[in-house]
Amino acid sequence: MSNHHPEPGDLTLLVSQDGKHFLAKVEAGGSLHTHAGIVQHDDVLAAGWGARVNSHLDKPFTVLRPSIEEVLRTIKRNTQIMYPKEIGYILLKLSIVPGARVIEAGSGSGGLTIALARYATPGGHVYSYDVRPEHLAMALQNVELLGLDQSVTFHERDIESGFIEREVDALFLDVREPWLYLDSVQEALIGGGFFGSLVPTMNQVMRLAEALDRRPFAEVEICEITLRQYRTVPQRIRPLDRLAAHTGYLIFARSRFKGEPAEFNRERESRAAGRDRDRDR
Amino acid sequence: MSNHHPEPGDLTLLVSQDGKHFLAKVEAGGSLHTHAGIVQHDDVLAAGWGARVNSHLDKPFTVLRPSIEEVLRTIKRNTQIMYPKEIGYILLKLSIVPGARVIEAGSGSGGLTIALARYATPGGHVYSYDVRPEHLAMALQNVELLGLDQSVTFHERDIESGFIEREVDALFLDVREPWLYLDSVQEALIGGGFFGSLVPTMNQVMRLAEALDRRPFAEVEICEITLRQYRTVPQRIRPLDRLAAHTGYLIFARSRFKGEPAEFNRERESRAAGRDRDRDR
Amino acid sequence: MSNHHPEPGDLTLLVSQDGKHFLAKVEAGGSLHTHAGIVQHDDVLAAGWGARVNSHLDKPFTVLRPSIEEVLRTIKRNTQIMYPKEIGYILLKLSIVPGARVIEAGSGSGGLTIALARYATPGGHVYSYDVRPEHLAMALQNVELLGLDQSVTFHERDIESGFIEREVDALFLDVREPWLYLDSVQEALIGGGFFGSLVPTMNQVMRLAEALDRRPFAEVEICEITLRQYRTVPQRIRPLDRLAAHTGYLIFARSRFKGEPAEFNRERESRAAGRDRDRDR
């Protein structure tokens, strides 16, 4: 990875002096139009990573290889997307490593799709379901921008009909009523496979927790992740005045072997409950 | 990855009915001694992933492939370690993908080392520095447990003498005074390379922010990540009574091309500061 | 209030050098037994507020007038109590000012009772209900310690039978199923009166929100308050490693005039909902 210059076709992040981010595939003869002038791709290709180029208005831009985090923050979207704070944790909880086969539904704008595909490659694959063609089109566009289209298969399909793949390692649901699809989830997952979901409301958390509790799932975790960012001026370091307070609640579980009774799980949970202090009148 | 049974040598997670986690490399003829009895490895090897085995006391255990998150929570340690909530975000911010060459200091108990190596593999490599032999020994033991020893080189070396490698893609400092080593950081990083650090106190945040501000670094981010976990009993879903409030502040930056003046960075920062409301008397 | 010395009968806070807090009514001839020796009340009476006294083991203690916050943290309890972070906000939301007449149920250990009585005095009164004699005894003991017994009436009574008082200004429920008592709440509250409740689980939040929505209540607020404390050593300022993550969710509402239709409230709420972004598949 450690070449010094962008090469034609490289995805490149250009940062203007006032901190605006532009993501572009640089090609000989191309150009990027910004609020601070036009940047010639040939100048970017000639500059080293980390160097500065100037627009035709003589405004400077820094040339950077985009991190996955920067890509996720910068890509086009037509739906709310998950943030890197959630996606990083999902990668570790679902153990998305090279070789992993993963299902997700829905595709949304492809933010999670990109991250899953980037970390399952080489050797793995992402199967991404959505019912809305406009979501699939946006997600495909973003996956192609990252050059990950060989690692993703999109299905325009309602998951009420179940999933097509079997014995996948992990499955993530970002849908309105995830509890409706848990039988299909268990059919698709390998024994012990990783399940995850994101839901924005308390009501959905309760419905999903109840549904998981009635089925052979283990290791249920419900959590939320908060990212608090600070102003970086050394003389005035302080939390930003406002923050994105809530993307959603994350719920994870492990699929148990078929035929294992749900009671096993429940028994353990109720013991755990006993350890936590109860409040009463 | 999708075989159905653990095979000899596989790292396996065994979960007891009261929720205790045991990490073991299962081998024919081996056994695991727990508070709930002895589990025979042969039973584990015969069980499917996600299935149940019983100890000699007839207590059930679930057999799971450990996620990276479960490994990070369960490995032995002799230092405070970073949590998955931080590590997942670090992976995305430092763009740790297959092929990445990464330096970290110190090695600590090897928690971050494992995650970096797992996600830089195949094709990448981690160079891990520590001055304490007991840390290096613990980190090596954990790296070997994951079978990642081919992907990590440990250096027993004080980083005051600088780093040995050059043109690495990313570099993470988990040391007491990271600001002392920023010249070495820039020598080791490729242009535009990813820098990150974790420090527990406000005082260290200020020292590091000042030092970054005087050097050609761009895209400085200071942040904290909070994980809030909930009780999962469906009838009583609520945040856990106590949570791990603070691991540390995370600071990230991008190395700029050598020779780029620091003023470029400062100018942008002071504009950003102007946008944020100032409080005064 | 500004006399310089404690007087006999004054509630006094003694702080040992290792930071332990002792609350005592100082009386001539009395003494306080601590892990750091015996402190003579006569020495405390002779010392000024803010001064130091020594125990018989020559260990120093600081003599302080206890703040309400210190009282709430230090009093004896046999139930989980609310924290000052919640109580301060409750005082402002329920507008507990001198002259206010307030009902609370249950009494618990009397933590909230003390705060309500202290701020409703002079001129106001607190009516505190509980079914458990041991709670009432503890709450009474704490109220007497603060010298507030003239401002509080305790009822050993199940609130299923309704409240005895009418036209109270504010009413707070810290009970397991607050939604069962909303008709009684409206009977007891004056028009426009202040209602508040604390519940620990999401399930209870939903039940109470539904019940409020079906009745003539306005200005419903659901919130949580977090207090994050920092280590104070100037060279190492940092958040405490662990914090009390969750006391409960607070719910507030205003009683509407009897006969006002609930639709008024619902209509407004659904508009507010439309302003907030919805996430979907």
Added chain:
Amino acid sequence: MSNHHPEPGDLTLLVSQDGKHFLAKVEAGGSLHTHAGIVQHDDVLAAGWGARVNSHLDKPFTVLRPSIEEVLRTIKRNTQIMYPKEIGYILLKLSIVPGARVIEAGSGSGGLTIALARYATPGGHVYSYDVRPEHLAMALQNVELLGLDQSVTFHERDIESGFIEREVDALFLDVREPWLYLDSVQEALIGGGFFGSLVPTMNQVMRLAEALDRRPFAEVEICEITLRQYRTVPQRIRPLDRLAAHTGYLIFARSRFKGEPAEFNRERESRAAGRDRDRDR
């Protein structure tokens, strides 16, 4: 307090159906102009607390007695003001009860002034300092709106010249460099008196913590308070998408008796530090 109707001169909160809040002193013959039409004060005076009145456009408004919290959210301001979440905690930490004599600087828009005066009354008094006439004018206007002008004395004076009052019970600094005034703080406070301050940046926290550490202050607390609000539609309860992340860090301390050596305090602090786990390389 428990009369049923607003009376002429009463401060009244009118809430429109789309949730907008209007604060008005209702007078016979007066009127309130809103986006939803004109509301006649005579209609408000005729309505009961908690009842509904209609504007000339037939739009309904709810008539409520404003809580202190609603006043603090609704008053006019020309500076950033503190929020009820902080103010409630400050009241308990500084023990602002009837009879308390309190200094604050600066006056700002009078938000904290109102709360201090409301809770120190009857019998107490607030002395409020500011150097900017426009702040003092706004603060006075808000204090008069609440009818609290007999309980507040404003000083247009730079606190570099010290405070005029002596032996006050509590003192709060909301100024840019509070550490400059600690000698004056101790001169003004009674022995054991309550000190508090709000500062927005880490840099200020450190400067103030260092200055407190060098002087005879005890019981230093550094903290932050977060209020997380939820959407209240019963079918979709969830945290609001964005929240006010940061008002400032709160710092509290108790003035020690003059002549007590600062070492007393430092010794205790360093012991406390030893109990908290230190992170190192």
